[in-house]
Amino acid sequence: MSAALLELGRQVLATQGFSRLLGTELSAWDERGVRLELAIDDRLSQQNGYVHGGVLAYLADNALTYAGGGALGAAVLTAEIKINYLRPARGTRLIAQGTVLHAGRTQAVCRCEIYARHEGEDRLCAAAQGTIVRAPAPVVSNTRKTDNQD
Amino acid sequence: MSAALLELGRQVLATQGFSRLLGTELSAWDERGVRLELAIDDRLSQQNGYVHGGVLAYLADNALTYAGGGALGAAVLTAEIKINYLRPARGTRLIAQGTVLHAGRTQAVCRCEIYARHEGEDRLCAAAQGTIVRAPAPVVSNTRKTDNQD
Amino acid sequence: MSAALLELGRQVLATQGFSRLLGTELSAWDERGVRLELAIDDRLSQQNGYVHGGVLAYLADNALTYAGGGALGAAVLTAEIKINYLRPARGTRLIAQGTVLHAGRTQAVCRCEIYARHEGEDRLCAAAQGTIVRAPAPVVSNTRKTDNQD
Amino acid sequence: MSAALLELGRQVLATQGFSRLLGTELSAWDERGVRLELAIDDRLSQQNGYVHGGVLAYLADNALTYAGGGALGAAVLTAEIKINYLRPARGTRLIAQGTVLHAGRTQAVCRCEIYARHEGEDRLCAAAQGTIVRAPAPVVSNTRKTDNQD
Numbered sequence: 001m002s003a004a005l006l007e008l009g010r011q012v013l014a015t016q017g018f019s020r021l022l023g024t025e026l027s028a029w030d031e032r033g034v035r036l037e038l039a040i041d042d043r044l045s046q047q048n049g050y051v052h053g054g055v056l057a058y059l060a061d062n063a064l065t066y067a068g069g070g071a072l073g074a075a076v077l078t079a080e081i082k083i084n085y086l087r088p089a090r091g092t093r094l095i096a097q098g099t100v101l102h103a104g105r106t107q108a109v110c111r112c113e114i115y116a117r118h119e120g121e122d123r124l125c126a127a128a129q130g131t132i133v134r135a136p137a138p139v140v141s142n143t144r145k146t147d148n149q150d
Numbered sequence: 151m152s153a154a155l156l157e158l159g160r161q162v163l164a165t166q167g168f169s170r171l172l173g174t175e176l177s178a179w180d181e182r183g184v185r186l187e188l189a190i191d192d193r194l195s196q197q198n199g200y201v202h203g204g205v206l207a208y209l210a211d212n213a214l215t216y217a218g219g220g221a222l223g224a225a226v227l228t229a230e231i232k233i234n235y236l237r238p239a240r241g242t243r244l245i246a247q248g249t250v251l252h253a254g255r256t257q258a259v260c261r262c263e264i265y266a267r268h269e270g271e272d273r274l275c276a277a278a279q280g281t282i283v284r285a286p287a288p289v290v291s292n293t294r295k296t297d298n299q300d
Numbered sequence: 301m302s303a304a305l306l307e308l309g310r311q312v313l314a315t316q317g318f319s320r321l322l323g324t325e326l327s328a329w330d331e332r333g334v335r336l337e338l339a340i341d342d343r344l345s346q347q348n349g350y351v352h353g354g355v356l357a358y359l360a361d362n363a364l365t366y367a368g369g370g371a372l373g374a375a376v377l378t379a380e381i382k383i384n385y386l387r388p389a390r391g392t393r394l395i396a397q398g399t400v401l402h403a404g405r406t407q408a409v410c411r412c413e414i415y416a417r418h419e420g421e422d423r424l425c426a427a428a429q430g431t432i433v434r435a436p437a438p439v440v441s442n443t444r445k446t447d448n449q450d
Numbered sequence: 451m452s453a454a455l456l457e458l459g460r461q462v463l464a465t466q467g468f469s470r471l472l473g474t475e476l477s478a479w480d481e482r483g484v485r486l487e488l489a490i491d492d493r494l495s496q497q498n499g500y501v502h503g504g505v506l507a508y509l510a511d512n513a514l515t516y517a518g519g520g521a522l523g524a525a526v527l528t529a530e531i532k533i534n535y536l537r538p539a540r541g542t543r544l545i546a547q548g549t550v551l552h553a554g555r556t557q558a559v560c561r562c563e564i565y566a567r568h569e570g571e572d573r574l575c576a577a578a579q580g581t582i583v584r585a586p587a588p589v590v591s592n593t594r595k596t597d598n599q600d
Contacts, residue, residue, distance in 0.1 A: 017195035018202035021171075045167035052168035053215070053228050054208025061204045078203050079407070080431060082232040082382055082532040084559045084581060086552040101563075101577050102536040106436070107379070109534045109577060111561075113551075127551050127559060129579045131380055131431065131534060136406070229557070230581060232382040232532055234409045234431060236402040251413075251427050252386040256586070257529070259384045259427060261411075263401075277401050277409060279429045281384060281530055281581065286556070317495035318502035321471075345467035352468035353528050354511045358504025365503070378503050382532040 002030045009034075009066060016062075022055070024062065031073075033099040034066040040092055040116070051089035051116065051125075057081070060112045060128035063098030067110040068132020071103035079107070081130035089125040091118030101129075108132045152180045159184075159216060166212075172205070174212065181223075183249040184216040190242055190266070201239035201266065201275075207231070210262045210278035213248030217260040218282020221253035229257070231280035239275040241268030257283045302330045309334075309366060316362075322355070324362065331373075333399040334366040340392055340416070351389040351416065351425075357381070360412045360428035363398030367410040368432020371403035379407070381430035389425040391418030407433045452480045459484075459516060466512075472505070474512065481523075483549040484516040490542055490566070501539040501566065501575075507531070510562045510578035513548030517560040518582020521553035529557070531580035539575040541568030557583045 009029045013019050022044070028035040036059060038044075046052040060083050069076045098112040111129050115122040159179045163169050172194070178185040186209060188194075196202040210233050219226045248262040261279050265272040309329045313319050322344070328335040336359060338344075346352040360383050369376045398412040411429050415422040459479045463469050472494070478485040486509060488494075496502040510533050519526045548562040561579050565572040 012197050015197040016202060017192045018205055021193045042167045043171045047162050047165040052166060052208070052211075053231075054204075054211045055168055057207035057211050057231065057233075058202070058204025061202075061207050065203070078235055080232065080234040080380065080409075081203075081207065082230065082579060083207075084230040084551075084579065085228055086554075086559055101534075102574055104536075107433075109380075109536055111577070111579075124552055127561070127579065129532060129534060129561075129577065133407075230530065230559075232429060234401075234429065236404075236409055251384075252424055254386075257583075259386055259530075261427070261429075274402055277411070277429065279382060279384065279411075279427065283557075312497050315497040316502060317492045318505060321493045342467045343471045347462050347465040352466060352508070352511075353515070353531075354504075354508025355468055357507035357511050357531065357533075358502070361502075361504045361507050378535055380532065380534040381503075381507065382530065383507075384530040385528055 005029055005070065018058070019062065022058070024059070026066070029066055029070055031070045033097065034063055034070060036063050036066070036096045038094040040090070040094060048088070049090070051094065053085055056085065056089060056094070056114050056126045057083050059094055059096040059114055060126060063096040063112040064110045064128060064130040065132055067098035067100050067112070068103070068108035071100040071108045072132065072134050075135040076132045077135050079131040079133050081128055083126055083128040085126050087123060087125050089114070089116040091116045093117040095122060106134050155179055155220065168208070169212065172208070174209070176216070179216055179220055181220045183247065184213055184220060186213050186216070186246045186248070188244040190240070190244060198238070199240070201244065203235055206235065206239060206244070206264050206276045207233050209244060209246040209264055210276065213246040213262040214260045214278060214280040215282055217248035217250050217262070218253070218258035221250040221258045222282065222284050225285040226282045227285050229281040229283045231278055233276055233278040235276050237273060237275050239264070239266040241266045243267040245272060257281055305329055305370065318358070319362065322358070324359070326366070329366055329370055331370045331400070333397065334363055334370060336363050336366070336396045338394045340390070340394060348388070349390070351394065353385055356385065356389060356394070356414050356426045357383050359394055359396040359414055360426065363396040363412040364410045364428060364430040365432055367398035367400050367412070368403070368408035371400040371408045372432065372434050375435040376432045377435050379431040379433045381428055383426055383428040385426050387423060387425050389414070389416040391416045393417040395422060407431055455479055455520065468508070469512065472508070474509070476516070479516055479520055481520045483547065484513055484520060486513050486516070486546045486548070488544045490540070490544060498538070499540070501544065503535055506535065506539060506544070506564050506576045507533050509544060509546045509564055510576065513546040513562040514560045514578060514580040515582055517548035517550050517562070518553070518558035521550040521558045522582065522584050525585040526582045527585050529581040529583045531578055533576055533578040535576050537573060537575050539564070539566040541566045543567040545572060557581055
């Protein structure tokens with residue numbers, strides 16, 4: 001069952017243009033949590049050569065969303081995230097670990113830690129917390145895009 | 151003076167590999183706030199065709215950082231951001247407006263609103279709040295990268 | 301209509317044991333926002349004589365909840381809040397101003413600024429942002445308390 | 451050494467008028483974390499009889515601050531906190547557990563979970579994350595109160 005969920009997750013990730021652009025990989029996903037990985041390259045940098053904070057925020061957003069989606073078992077939306085940057089991120093690889101703190105009927109609150117692999121060591125670079133909500137059932141079924149958070 | 155600041159800001163943006171990858175533009179910057187813009191294309195999408203939340207988080211991170219940097223007048227680090235997603239973002243262009251709420255000697259607290267231009271209308275899609283801190287003076291001057299937040 | 305809403309708001313506030321304990325007053329409330337006030341006294345202090353950050357967080361929580369409730373027009377729950385402390389708060393009075401940033405069918409995202417009145421001046425001491433959600437309809441109608449966020 | 455730290459922590463707590471008002475107890479404190487406890491009574495309620503969210507936010511603020519203070523080994527200020535409310539809190543006792551995620555020279559990022567003891571069970575009611583910063587050295591030594599965050 002976890003293998004099927006992981007396969008589904010990879011299919012969803014492949015439909016995210018932004019995740020394809022960055023090259024994000026889904027390496028684990030079950031109802032308790034998720035692990036996303038991303039190879040660091042120069043395209044991801046800020047002005048001092050470190051990974052841009054926006055990349056870490058993207059990764060946290062995605063990890064929290066997967067974690068919440070795994071717990072809620074449904075199409076979900078990310079309502080909000082908060083991220084603390086702990087250290088400049090550099091090295092060869094980012095690893096984001098998302099876990100479910102609490103899941104109810106309509107929302108899940110999740111946490112995420114992001115590590116940067118540098119000289120063989122994984123160092124904690126950022127920590128996030130956020131809310132994932134069940135996407136409302138579409139009101140009009142033949143519309144592909146609905147402004148469903150309104 | 152604002153023109154010089156804007157020019158400096160564009161030079162910094164041009165050294166951010168990630169901002170070059172996405173095509174972010176700095177359209178205004180002074181000591182009270184900043185405006186960043188980003189053309190929406192398929193590379194920025196999530197699985198339903200909207201702009202990925204991670205793109206909005208990146209834009210918020212960058213706008214908050216510029217806003218704080220303009221107020222603190224110095225090299226800065228982003229300590230933390232919080233973003234609420236209000237509506238799915240779609241259309242042709244994202245506009246992020248960052249403003250300074252309070253700036254002290256060592257930190258600035260800033261806010262940001264992100265709008266998506268769709269069918270001629272700018273709709274509020276996300277709202278953020280975060281803390282920007284003055285980067286500590288480097289301890290060793292001949293080292294290019296220092297883990298200066300530790 | 302605003303007068304009726306204000307009267308309702310004061311009745312609700314009077315049923316909050318914690319707001320009675322602190323002496324919180326509701327001075328304005330309509331569908332766009334709210335103002336709560338609280339006289340500063342020694343009972344609210346932290347170890348340096350300033351107002352305890354927890355008092356500011358309580359006031360932000362309450363202001364965000366009223367703001368969201370005014371916009372959603374229904375019984376609401378506070379899902380999450382984020383608060384930045386900008387200055388130590390001291391003086392005679394705290395004034396919290398809550399406003400609605402965006403309200404949809406099921407949630408409202410609101411902001412709040414807290415001022416401390418000191419020597420005739422209102423100084424911004426804290427800024428908050430949070431999510432208010434519509435309370436789910438109770439499943440069992442004759443039960444006073446239901447764990448309705450689960 | 452932990453016993454001395456715990457004793458110091460209790461002395462600080464006793465000088466917080468607000469913590470005395472509520473009756474908060476410090477039951478554990480070392481450089482890795484802290485535990486604060488608070489008996490639930492009607493004075494802490496919101497309009498539905500549960501514990502007011504502001505009480506949970508106060509407790510999170512205090513637990514994060516103690517956790518950060520233990521790690522930084524110095525006088526500290528709380529820069530910001532974010533709290534997610536997971537379940538309505540009711541029962542006989544609140545227990546807040548604060549831990550240090552990362553501590554650098556000038557700031558610590560901490561997390562906190564708050565449990566409500568109800569019918570013999572401790573249920574997770576809220577989760578927080580925040581930033582604690584080292585208080586700057588006072589510029590003028592003979593002034594008791596300085597606006598030291600400015």
